[in-house]
Amino acid sequence: MRFRWGWAIPSAALFALAAGTAHAEEALPELSAGDTAWMLTSSALVLMMTIPGLALFYGGLVRGRNVLSVLMQCLVSAGLMSVIWVLVGYSLAFSGDGAYIGDLAKMGLAGIGPETLSGTIPEYVFVVFQGMFAIITPALMLGAFAERMRFSAYLVFITVWLLLVYAPLAHMVWGGGLISGWGALDFAGGLVVHMSSGFSALVAAIFLGKRQGYGSQPLPPHNLPFTVIGAALLWVGWFGFNAGSELAANGIAGLAFINTNTATAMALLVWLAIEWVHLGKPTVLGGATAAVAGLVAITPACAFVTPIGALYVGAGAGVLCYLAVAVLKPRLGYDDSLDVFGVHGIGGAWGAIATALFIAPFALEGAWGAQLLTQIKSVAFTAIFAPLVTLIILFVMRAVMGSLRVEAEQESEGLDLSQHSESAYSTGAGSTLAGAFSQDS
Amino acid sequence: MRFRWGWAIPSAALFALAAGTAHAEEALPELSAGDTAWMLTSSALVLMMTIPGLALFYGGLVRGRNVLSVLMQCLVSAGLMSVIWVLVGYSLAFSGDGAYIGDLAKMGLAGIGPETLSGTIPEYVFVVFQGMFAIITPALMLGAFAERMRFSAYLVFITVWLLLVYAPLAHMVWGGGLISGWGALDFAGGLVVHMSSGFSALVAAIFLGKRQGYGSQPLPPHNLPFTVIGAALLWVGWFGFNAGSELAANGIAGLAFINTNTATAMALLVWLAIEWVHLGKPTVLGGATAAVAGLVAITPACAFVTPIGALYVGAGAGVLCYLAVAVLKPRLGYDDSLDVFGVHGIGGAWGAIATALFIAPFALEGAWGAQLLTQIKSVAFTAIFAPLVTLIILFVMRAVMGSLRVEAEQESEGLDLSQHSESAYSTGAGSTLAGAFSQDS
Amino acid sequence: MRFRWGWAIPSAALFALAAGTAHAEEALPELSAGDTAWMLTSSALVLMMTIPGLALFYGGLVRGRNVLSVLMQCLVSAGLMSVIWVLVGYSLAFSGDGAYIGDLAKMGLAGIGPETLSGTIPEYVFVVFQGMFAIITPALMLGAFAERMRFSAYLVFITVWLLLVYAPLAHMVWGGGLISGWGALDFAGGLVVHMSSGFSALVAAIFLGKRQGYGSQPLPPHNLPFTVIGAALLWVGWFGFNAGSELAANGIAGLAFINTNTATAMALLVWLAIEWVHLGKPTVLGGATAAVAGLVAITPACAFVTPIGALYVGAGAGVLCYLAVAVLKPRLGYDDSLDVFGVHGIGGAWGAIATALFIAPFALEGAWGAQLLTQIKSVAFTAIFAPLVTLIILFVMRAVMGSLRVEAEQESEGLDLSQHSESAYSTGAGSTLAGAFSQDS
Amino acid sequence: MKLIKSIIKPFKLEEVRDALNELGVQGMTVSEVRGFGRQKGHTELYRGAEYVVDLLPKIKIEVVVADESVSSVIGAITQAAATGKIGDGKIFVLPVEEAVRIRTGESGDTAL
Amino acid sequence: MKLIKSIIKPFKLEEVRDALNELGVQGMTVSEVRGFGRQKGHTELYRGAEYVVDLLPKIKIEVVVADESVSSVIGAITQAAATGKIGDGKIFVLPVEEAVRIRTGESGDTAL
Amino acid sequence: MKLIKSIIKPFKLEEVRDALNELGVQGMTVSEVRGFGRQKGHTELYRGAEYVVDLLPKIKIEVVVADESVSSVIGAITQAAATGKIGDGKIFVLPVEEAVRIRTGESGDTAL
Ligand SMILES: Nc1ncnc2c1ncn2[C@@H]1O[C@H](COP(=O)(O)OP(=O)(O)O)[C@@H](O)[C@H]1O
């Protein structure tokens, strides 16, 4: 999101004249149809990132007997988080001025109407745009514990996590709380979205334990084209995520847009080059993963670096996320099924630091070194806060609900059948084996 | 669509000052680049709802030997309806002031040029936005008679139906005709799009008869991931459908957007809860169906209720559409293959009534009770008009063209082969059985 | 792209008053949030055309053992072209005023900042919008040599081709060079994008030779639903491509949008009608191909004809591209695997000529006959320039790198395994054969 | 014991299974196959080119039964699977020397 | 020579293959099948309707071995594939009269 | 009658079918299988991890013929399917006691 304390104000002034619809002589901002048009579009794009984008990216990577469970977890995140966001989440994140969390003044969107503005856009649009972030962030985590978590445990987990991890972090970084007070820069969510989900996911993956067969037998993706489609839709939708975070259709949005594309492209090229040298072949899954890594890394930085800076941010993401996924993970031996930590945790942390490393002169307010230290401090804070709270949540959940994991037999049968009584595919066209049921009711 | 008679005018006035690009002192509206940007985007989103959204939603639900026939029917609706819309459809719906139908003054878009405005947007944009509605509405019906209608019969049916059911209803509700005169509220098409297609589809399903094996053997979906992708794209695209119907990028569009998301989310949660209690498991297909039901129900209401109201609209859709699909249909025994009536017919009717039930103070013009009666009256009218005309069309078609259904052998062979001489899939990678053809020409 | 020399200026003037945000009394254009909103959206839409649109359209048409190689080639085009575009491509195409090619003044986007405008939009947005064209154009060609080119050769080929064919043509037509000097009209890239890729692709297909088994055994599509989804996303994304090329959200953008839809629809109907008469059945693949042919043909013309004109442009595309694909190709015997020449080469050439044939009075500057001759001249130029340079590139590449084609055994094993060591699918749900690996490292 | 291997039309699977169940056959193994035979294939169209597909989808049912059941099983399958049109398929009978139930290690007819 | 045709639970494939490899069996052919039997199927839900799926996924392993190996192969498969639960599957032994290695034309036991 | 069961490389299917047709064999049943054998598998890469896939795609052709045709059929398949490289596959011959044409109920050699 457009960083609203500190840097945002001069930038708003900078573009006030150019904006055409803003009138410098007026104190209060007016609604801009152009900004609103872009934010409506961006909100739609960010939803598309989760469904079907992330759903396909993750869904293709699991085995065929678990694909529906992944799609379901994405879909239900859109359902559950949307409702919670309107009821309390938005208020906790964006109302009030606590250091750690907001207040309940805007519960149920109290006090907001069609005419209420947030900057130059209707507040409803701001609410729903932010709500789309609240949908994707918990859903990102599911990749870490895919193929083994009980559906009911997932529902409880993401609900509590939204309230105790996401809403506080969003408030601290974007809502005027602690971290924004430090002057940390996080344009579209390197800390709030990616580090928070990536580090929490790692904890959850370890807490739940490895999948059956992990290490002894490969657990290959069942449908790589789905994964590539998913990565492509993430790429497209991410323009709404990043350029939308300017909350306006202006030059900074344009910068965020081109940087998003450039860093992603560079991460992809670097990753493929490493694979080619290291493994002998560049892979499609590598390319798709690299694209997401680049998107993650540029997220906090996209409005603060030039396109040349974005090349460096992307290249760094390619190197670091590759190392995390292909070297670190096998060494440490945890089963982060779809590499949420390696891509979002590491990519997000790198992006937050790279924001200062490659910051453009026009975006730097104080001293370069000070900004770098602030970024590192905010990364460190998030790297401790998110997984710690997540761990507490998981321990309490296990104490209350019992094991968060499906039973061994359910796991080998697949989550689609055991959690949802469904099968994803009936065998190919022309076949009728799948029709060989007997109807019961 | 933004309801243009009655309520719309005060709302336009309300936002005139906030809009920035509107000049209160001028009588004539000017082009707003912001509104135009949003309407161009919305038009693209609404096409995406049909292709690939609806195509995948329905295509995944049929058996593998009929998936291409479903994709084809969606694709050809985009082809055929677009051409008819430009030639006569738009004029019949939106030109002239008959009570039941428009006139032919704008045949072939006569009199419209790049500089012609419709409100603050180019009329061409209004024409194409409305054209996208004329594409999806007939296509919605195909779910009811999927897996058994002749392709040629489909072409004739949707053509005649567009002219005799859709265009008149659009005129009556949005074009200044009968129903708008009653003061009925239908923001984005609860009556015009969903009830009209849902009730007509029911008639068509009964008229065509059940599929072979219906009742005695299950006819399971061949690719549920496709269905989930389709539902997701419908959800994303529906923002263009609903928020686009304001024809502007303003606070009402923002309200319509957040309501669309909120009601859909709530419908999904409620449906899953019912399934969990009733069947023991929440299903992915249930979630996807519920999302569409929520989207349908909020369509007429999205600019008239608050987000809290949208929760009720969505919850009602979850309950009622579940009952229609899982209880009513098996009891009555008709074969509405993909539940067009249960989702669009029932969801649309509920939404139109819920519009009055949960109407927000800022949207209510007269007395609450009067508005409720008006809504009920318009629902009743549509519930009679659409299926009646549809039935007449079908009887005449059968008299002229013979059976509208494929032959029994073609049905068991599948419509892909019998109607289009194609197979959707050649078996998995590495296989060559599918390549074992002999070339003929 | 909005044709910036000649016709564009009066049109800009025409809409200046209507635009609301433009102030006639000012010499310099200001940033329009509305125009910027639409161009951000359009840029995202154009990327969506390549990934996942084109990737799926082509990916579904190849055999299952080559699908990943096609997805990879699309993905890597987004990676490689984006980086090259920022580094030198944009400058070569749009900076300086050479007749044949631009200069290097804007290398690395030197001199551009968030406040730099290009017309009413930030130049960064213009750069990235044009960059999306530079991604899709080389990727279009891969359909011609699908299932047989080495991945490394592909990378070199598209890099050199972008610099020696695409950038010069973009400069000549849109950057103020030779062809724009003639007064040729090419709104969104009939010459620059479609003819250039289509004619070059033909040469590359012939240069690489036929696939194993071509002619003697059928090489059927492995997943037609993917192809239909791809065509649908191309259709949706093309609105950004064509209406975005106005670089503003105004009446001409609206005209381009409705024409795009109308011509595509008409091409689809005409192609299906021909198939029905000629082959006895209308096919889904025919419909999808026809849609793309219609989109291609209207590309150069979309801002210069009326919607009725668009019907003729689309009908012509349906007839001519059908003949090219179903009659010409088998007669001449070249193996243009996925019909890039028949659809893009022929469709683009037809569209460029049809631009003059059906030009609307408001778009015609000089004499009709003169415009027609200019169009023919620019078509002839492109039909010689692009394939000629392509041929030289291919000969040099072969001299330097050896055969551009994979080895025979790699081809029969499939490119997915031989180039990327991956398989697209593990067999259906419930299966474990695909899990029957042994882990190596 | 004999292995009765039948190739049938896909949509006849339900009926054959029911017929076998009625005879008291408790188990069988089914797979998807493709068959060449006298039955003509269908034509597919692909951008103007026509192909004849002559490998048709069939279902293979394998059931092992005790010797005394062979003729009744053949009779049941023949009746249930026949439509009278070319392509109805074949039944082949092969000798089986031994059968073992993996779960218990039982062998011979009791393993079936 | 004998053809040993076994129907096993899918997730047992790895173990059976390893057990056969240990016995020195160098080749085998595997396919996906579906089995009816005593093992109960599972229920699927589809918009409120419940279906029992009683065609369960199984793996068929076909391996041809010399006569003297038959009992050890049966033993190995039985041991590796057993879980003790219903549905573990069957082993059938059929006589094979000849085997040919296509590459070399060799026949008899040396072709295996 | 004999059942000739051959496992071949997938891309050889067309040639084998043509060779059998030339001999006058009118029907056959084909399925997709996977084979383990002496032929080495290929490596797949997955985010830095390497896997060896040693279950390779093969085609199984089952054709039942009269006793007198066995050797010519074996010869035809051997010739059409051989490439000389490891993995070309096997042919197994099994005795068949009876064959029935479902459509007509005919049995014996005339049922083929
Ligand atoms: N000699 C054979 N060996 C194995 N399978 C056969 C043989 N002949 C026919 N089949 C199988 O039986 C199926 C039906 O045979 P076909 O000749 O088409 O019809 P019909 O059985 O009515 O004479 C074929 O598709 C094939 O799968």
Ligand SMILES: Nc1ncnc2c1ncn2[C@@H]1O[C@H](COP(=O)(O)OP(=O)(O)O)[C@@H](O)[C@H]1O
């Ligand atoms: N008579 C039979 N002929 C062929 N296959 C059989 C037969 N009986 C069982 N099978 C196969 O063996 C599998 C397991 O049999 P089932 O009766 O479920 O359990 P169990 O082997 O433990 O008694 C079945 O799914 C089926 O594939």
Ligand SMILES: Nc1ncnc2c1ncn2[C@@H]1O[C@H](COP(=O)(O)OP(=O)(O)O)[C@@H](O)[C@H]1O
């Ligand atoms: N003993 C066997 N029983 C069943 N199938 C076998 C046997 N040996 C080999 N096969 C099948 O034959 C295929 C080829 O065998 P392989 O040993 O790789 O090569 P070759 O036949 O050239 O010696 C295997 O992939 C497998 O499907």
